[in-house]
Amino acid sequence: MLPKRFDQVKPFITLGLIVLAWLIVPTVIKRTARLSFFEFQAPLDTAAATARDVQDFWSLRTRSRNELIEAGIDLAHLNAKYETSIQTRAALEGEVSRLEELLKLPSYTEYRSEPARVARRDFSGWWQRMVIRKGRNYDIPEGAPVIFVGGVVGRVRVVHAYTSEVELISNPGLRLAVTIEGDTRPLSFQGGINPTLGPARGTVEFVPLDVTATPSAPRRLITSGLGGIFPPGLTIGQIVRVDPSTDGLFKSGEVKLDPRLNSVSEVTVLIPIRSE
Amino acid sequence: MTRTIAILFACCVILWVCVSQLNHYLANLHLSVFAGGLLVTLPALRLDFRTGWWSSLLIGLLIDSSTAVPFGFHGMLFIAAHIGVFNLRGRFPREETSFGIIIALTANLALFVAISMALIHRSPEPLDMISRLLIDLLISEIFVFLVAGWFFALQERSLELGGVSLRREQRGLGFR
Numbered sequence: 001m002l003p004k005r006f007d008q009v010k011p012f013i014t015l016g017l018i019v020l021a022w023l024i025v026p027t028v029i030k031r032t033a034r035l036s037f038f039e040f041q042a043p044l045d046t047a048a049a050t051a052r053d054v055q056d057f058w059s060l061r062t063r064s065r066n067e068l069i070e071a072g073i074d075l076a077h078l079n080a081k082y083e084t085s086i087q088t089r090a091a092l093e094g095e096v097s098r099l100e101e102l103l104k105l106p107s108y109t110e111y112r113s114e115p116a117r118v119a120r121r122d123f124s125g126w127w128q129r130m131v132i133r134k135g136r137n138y139d140i141p142e143g144a145p146v147i148f149v150g151g152v153v154g155r156v157r158v159v160h161a162y163t164s165e166v167e168l169i170s171n172p173g174l175r176l177a178v179t180i181e182g183d184t185r186p187l188s189f190q191g192g193i194n195p196t197l198g199p200a201r202g203t204v205e206f207v208p209l210d211v212t213a214t215p216s217a218p219r220r221l222i223t224s225g226l227g228g229i230f231p232p233g234l235t236i237g238q239i240v241r242v243d244p245s246t247d248g249l250f251k252s253g254e255v256k257l258d259p260r261l262n263s264v265s266e267v268t269v270l271i272p273i274r275s276e
Numbered sequence: 277m278t279r280t281i282a283i284l285f286a287c288c289v290i291l292w293v294c295v296s297q298l299n300h301y302l303a304n305l306h307l308s309v310f311a312g313g314l315l316v317t318l319p320a321l322r323l324d325f326r327t328g329w330w331s332s333l334l335i336g337l338l339i340d341s342s343t344a345v346p347f348g349f350h351g352m353l354f355i356a357a358h359i360g361v362f363n364l365r366g367r368f369p370r371e372e373t374s375f376g377i378i379i380a381l382t383a384n385l386a387l388f389v390a391i392s393m394a395l396i397h398r399s400p401e402p403l404d405m406i407s408r409l410l411i412d413l414l415i416s417e418i419f420v421f422l423v424a425g426w427f428f429a430l431q432e433r434s435l436e437l438g439g440v441s442l443r444r445e446q447r448g449l450g451f452r
Contacts, residue, residue, distance in 0.1 A: 008363070011325065011359040011362060011363050012359060012363075014329075014359065015355060015356055015359050018329075018352070018355055019352055022348050022351075022352060030347045030348065031347075033337065033341075033347065034337075034340065034341045034347045035341075036341075037337050037338050037340070037341035037342075038341040038342055040338070040341075041289070041292075041293075041338060041341070041342065044289075044293050045296070048293070048296075048297055048300075120296060120297075120300050121299070121300050121303035122296070122299055122300070122303070122308075122342075122343070123299070123302075123303040123306060123308060124299070124308035124310070124412065125308060125392070125405055125408045125409045125412050126344075126345075126391060126392070126395045126398075127343060127344040127345075127395075129343075129344055131342070157344070165342070167344065171344070172395075172398035172399040172400070172405075173398040173399075190400045191400075192398065192399040192400050192401070192405075193399065193400065193401055193404050193405070194306050194405075194408060195306065195404070195407070195408055196305065196306050196307055196407070196408050196411045196412075197305055197306060197307075198306065200306070202400070203400045203401065262303060262304050262305075262306060263303070263304045
C-alpha cells in the first residue's frame with residue numbers, strides 16, 4: 001500500500017520542490033525573466049491602445065462640421081485663458097526665484113512635463129495600476145510622479161523599453177506624505193479602498209485634533225513635497241470625514257479621490273530636471 | 277511536448293489579452309474580471325502532468341510580469357491548481373465539457389480566494405474590500421461560465437491544427 005500512497009502525494013511533493021527551487025532562484029534571473037515576459041506582451045497592450053485610438057478617430061470623423069467649429073471656438077477661448085495663466089505663472093516664478101535668492105532658500109526641484117497616453121488600466125481589488133505608452137525611449141525615470149487634470153495619478157513603478165507601469169494613488173499599500181491646503185503639518189495618506197461603482201477612497205492618518213472635515217465642508221488634501229518624489233501643492237483628494245483615532249493623540253480620516261481617475265486616458269509624467 | 281506547450285500558451289495569451297482589455301473598460305466601474313482558473317483547467321484535465329504544469333507556469337509568469345505581486349506568485353498558484361485538479365481528474369468524467377466548466381469555476385474560485393487572502397493585508401481597511409472582492413468574484417465566475425466552452429474548443433482545435441490529438445492521448449497512444 002505504501003507505494004500507492006506515495007504515488008498519490010507525489011504531485012504535491014513535486015509542488016513543494018518547485019516552490020523551494022523557485023525560492024532559491026537568484027533575483028537577477030527572476031528580474032530578467034520578468035522583464036522578458038513583460039516585453040513579450042507589451043506590444044499587445046500597445047496594439048490594443050492604438051486600435052482604440054483609431055476607433056476614436058473614425059468616430060470623431062462622423063461629427064458634423066458645425067460641431068467641429070463650435071469645438072474650435074471653445075478651444076480658442078481656453079487657449080486665451082491659458083495664455084493669461086502662463087504669463088501670470090512666469091511672473092510668479094520670477095518672484096519666487098528673486099525671494100529664494102534674497103532669503104538664500106534652497107530652490108524647488110524643476111520638472112519637465114512628458115504627456116503620455118494610457119495603454120491599459122488594471123483596477124482590481126488587489127492592485128490599481130496602469131500602463132502608459134512611454135518608457136525608456138522618452139527617458140521616463142522610475143519613481144517619477146504622474147499627474148492629470150484632477151491632481152496626482154500615482155508614480156512610475158517600472159520603466160520598460162516603450163511602456164511604463166504606473167502605481168496609482170488608489171493602490172492598496174501606497175503611502176504618501178501629504179498636507180491639508182493652507183496648513184504645513186505633514187500627514188500620512190494611504191490609498192486602497194476601491195468600492196464597486198464608486199470613486200476610489202483612501203485614508204489619512206496623523207491628522208491634528210484641531211482639524212475638522214465633513215462631506216459638506218471637505219478639506220483639500222495636497223502633496224507636501226516631503227520625500228522628494230512629488231512637488232508640493234498637487235491635489236490628492238478631499239478629506240470628507242475625520243474621527244479621533246484610538247490613541248486619542250491624532251485623528252484619522254477618509255479621503256475621496258477624484259472620480260475622473262477611474263477613466264483617465266491621458267496623463268503627464270513629471271521628470272525631474274537634474275541641475276549641473 | 278514543446279509544440280503542445282507553445283500552442284496552449286498561445287491560447288492562454290489570447291484569453292489573457294481579452295480579459296485585460298475587458299478589465300480596461302470595466303475600470304470605469306471599478307470592476308475586475310479574473311479568469312486564472314480557466315487557464316489551468318484543460319491542461320490539467322486532458323494532458324500529461326509535465327505538459328500541463330509547464331503551460332500553467334508559463335502563463336502564470338506572464339501574468340506576474342505585469343502585476344504588482346512578486347514574480348512567480350501566479351506561477352506557483354497556477355501550478356498548485358494544476359496539481360490539485362490533476363490529482364482528482366481520474367475520479368471524474370474529465371472529457372466532458374460540462375465537467376470542465378465546473379472544474380474551471382471551482383479552480384477560479386479557489387485561486388481568487390487564495391490571491392485575496394494573500395493580498396488583502398495591503399488594504400488599509402480590509403473589511404471594506406470584502407464587498408468589492410465578492411462582486412469581482414461573482415462577475416469573474418459568470419465570465420468563466422460564459423467563455424469556458426469556447427476556450428476549451430479553441431484549445432482543442434488549436435492542438436488539432438498543430439498535429440496534437442487529445443483523443444489519442446486519452447487512449448494512451450501519445451499525442452500524435
